[in-house]
Amino acid sequence: MTMALYAGSDRSSETVKGRLTRHSFSFGSHYDPANLGFGPLVCHNDDRLEPGGGYPDHPHSELEIVTWVLEGALVHTDSARSGEQHVVGAGRAQVLSAGSGVRHSEVADPASGRCRFVQAWLAPSEPGTEPAYVLGEAPLPGSGLVEVAGGSGLPIGTTGARLLLARLAAGQSATLPEDPRQHVFAATGAVSLGPESLRAGDAVRIEDEPGHAVTASEDTELLVWSFA
Known part of the structure; x- marks a missing residue:
């Protein structure tokens, strides 16, 4: 059973x-x-772009x-949709299943x-699938966690993986899932989680300690990857 804090200040960064x-x-x-990763999760990047900046x-x-x-x-463009563009605004999610091969820009x-x-980025459960793209509006959460991808959220080709979101006002709490492996990321704000305190940019990786309560000390947007 482990709960490990990874401070945002310790993350590597790249500026172009x-x-x-x-x-x-x-x-x-x-x-x-x-x-190198955490279960099927092999990449978890936090990107900040200037207008027009990003990934060609x-x-x-x-x-x-x-x-x-x-x-x-x-602005997302990919070859799975023959170069069709999609504008993904704040509070929206997208899933690109690269499968056998796809090109995209963002x-x-x-x-x-x-x-x-x-x-x-997650490792798929089945290799060689047809590339696919899906865009969705996340449900507006109250004080609990809602599924953004996996489960009842957008389909994702990694069995047992779910991305959950909580938007917590100061003083509000949410209970983490019962899954045995979880990656908890404070995108904004600050929360307490067991013995740990997370500020914006911090993450906790949990193994075999399900069901912890998370309490916000200020308005917080929390992203949780949970793996069955």
């Missing part, structure tokens, strides 16, 4: 023109053999790519100003 990315796991040139067209395969937009709007909508999004 128009983009700042903070990595929760080993990524690209920031190689860390002791931090590039390829992926054998990944489930889940994006949650926190601020501004993201840039901050210049008309919406700066953009911030959190993107996770």
Whole structure:
């Protein structure tokens, strides 16, 4: 049974023109053999884009790519939809199943100003599937966690994986799922979780300690990956 805090200040980061990315796991040139992933979760990036900044067209395969937009709007284009564009505003999620191979680009909508999004990559349960894309509006949560992807949320090709969201006002609490493995990320605000206190950018990785209560000490947006 473990609960480990990973401070946001310890994450590696990459700055290029128009983009700042903070990595929760080993990524690209920031190689860390002791931090390659958590269960099927192999990437958990926090991106901040200037208007028009982001990622030009590039390829992926054998990944489930889940994006949650926190601020501004993201313009997504991919070859699974023959170059069709989608504008993903704050409070919306998208899932790109790369499958056998897909190309995509993601840039901050210049008309919406700066953009911030959190993107996770997961290993799929079945290789070689047909690429697919789905965009959805997350349910408006009250004081509890709601499923954004997996479960009753957007479909995702990683069995047993769920992304849950809680928007908590100061003083509100939520109970984490009963699944044996969870990655809890404070995107904004501050919360207490067991013996740990999380500020914006901090994460806790939990194994075999399900059902903990999370209490916000200020208005907080919390993202939880839970794995059955």
